[in-house]
Amino acid sequence: MREASFLPSRITRLSPVTFALLVGAAALLIVSFQQVAPSPAQLAQGGPRMAELVGRMLPPNLEHGFLQRVFWRMIETFQIALVGTAIGVVVSLPIAWLSAKGISPAGISRHVFKMMVSLFRTVPDLVWALIFVASVGLGAVAGTMTIMVDTVGFCGRFFAEAMEDADKKPQEALFAIGASRFQVLCGAVLPDAMPSLINTTLFALEKSVRSSVVLGLVGAGGIGQELKVAFDLFQYKNASTIILVIFAIVLVMEFITDRLRARVQ
């Protein structure tokens, strides 16, 4: 066998800029750890307090009247999630089309729609909830509007990506015979992207159920409001019941959406 003239080094040589960036990132991580990570002393102190709190939460309150109230609050939470997601998905479809690269009829203006989706996504849902509570008042409507905006931020992005990834050949074939952009969207893009759109919608619904639970903390309706009252009034047994109900509902939702996703595949 012929001998090789040289053996490449194990590690690629880093450029000075890359090296400086790596050192900077490591320094930032170390400083952040020192400033915001829990210290062993804090963990040692917090552990027993946590155990004490859990002790005060047990056993959960299973009183009939309370359970009935939690049930109706949970129904309201689910309604907020369902209606908010449904409206959000419907609004997301045209926005995704208008912002999708290579498909959008908006040309360069598609970036405006893209930025709008980014804005909806990057502002946290609790902030949207505060804005809607201030504009439409306390209650479920503010929660529904929050979930809607949150869903547009989530679905708008992933719907657009699914549309961009749709098979180009059928689109070319339909364009060649004079189909309009909207006809190509309906005839070729949406059918091809459908599994992805359904998946995203199911993820959005799952996410909405989780989000709608906490919206009540800022007065936007749902079970979160009940949880806040329980903590504010030190009714920890009530709080633990609510947490268990939330856990069960989120688990059931995940199970159902997983099954639906498997069917779509």
Place this chain on the structure above:
Amino acid sequence: MTSEIIRARGLTKRYADGKTVFSGIGLHVSPGQRVALIGSNGAGKSTLLKCLIGLLPLNDGEVSTLGENIGASASPRQLQRLRRRIGVVFQHHGLVARQSVLTNVVHGKLGLSGGWHAWHQCIARQEWRRDAQAALAQVGLDHKAGARADALSGGQAQRVAIARALVRKPQLLIADEPAASLDPASGRDVMALFSQLAKDSGITLICTTHDMDHALEFSDRIIALKSGSIFFDQPTRDVTRRHLQEVFHA
């Protein structure tokens, strides 16, 4: 019917990097002709075909297809009018995989007047659904109308693409290497079907191919492209294998 299907003069196409694909090309195609456009890979036959129907813009020259002037400055309205009157089949069938065969054929009505609802067979006009089923019968696949397009073989999918082109009742049928991605037997079947349907319905057919046998067997005129210009343009009966070999050899 238009007396001349295509009239082109001085066609020139350059890529963005300045490389010339072809220049100074002129051709006339009469109604009912079955034209094979041949040439080796990169000769520019697919590009020429796309320029003739306005799918790619020309850099220079004049072209009138089905009476529409679609030279370097064609308006979107002109292109739309033209595309409503042609059928196109590409090398890849371009069917929507998750839709039924019937829906894919009904798609052929998209772009036609009132065709906005032709994006799914379940909302298309009954008359168009019947036309689509008839087109499927023409290509021998009416029994597959309810099957999903991704359940078809390559040859069957290409036949459905032909049905999608036929359902428009086009005056001009454009096929860009329709048999290139098929095995030899399926490819031959598709070409035979194309040629026969065009002949029976009096549709003008322009088909690119690099298969000499297909060109000789299924066309009545052969236009050969070489080095960016027309090498020969003759009735098929006057073309010999030697002529064809010269096209494909440097």
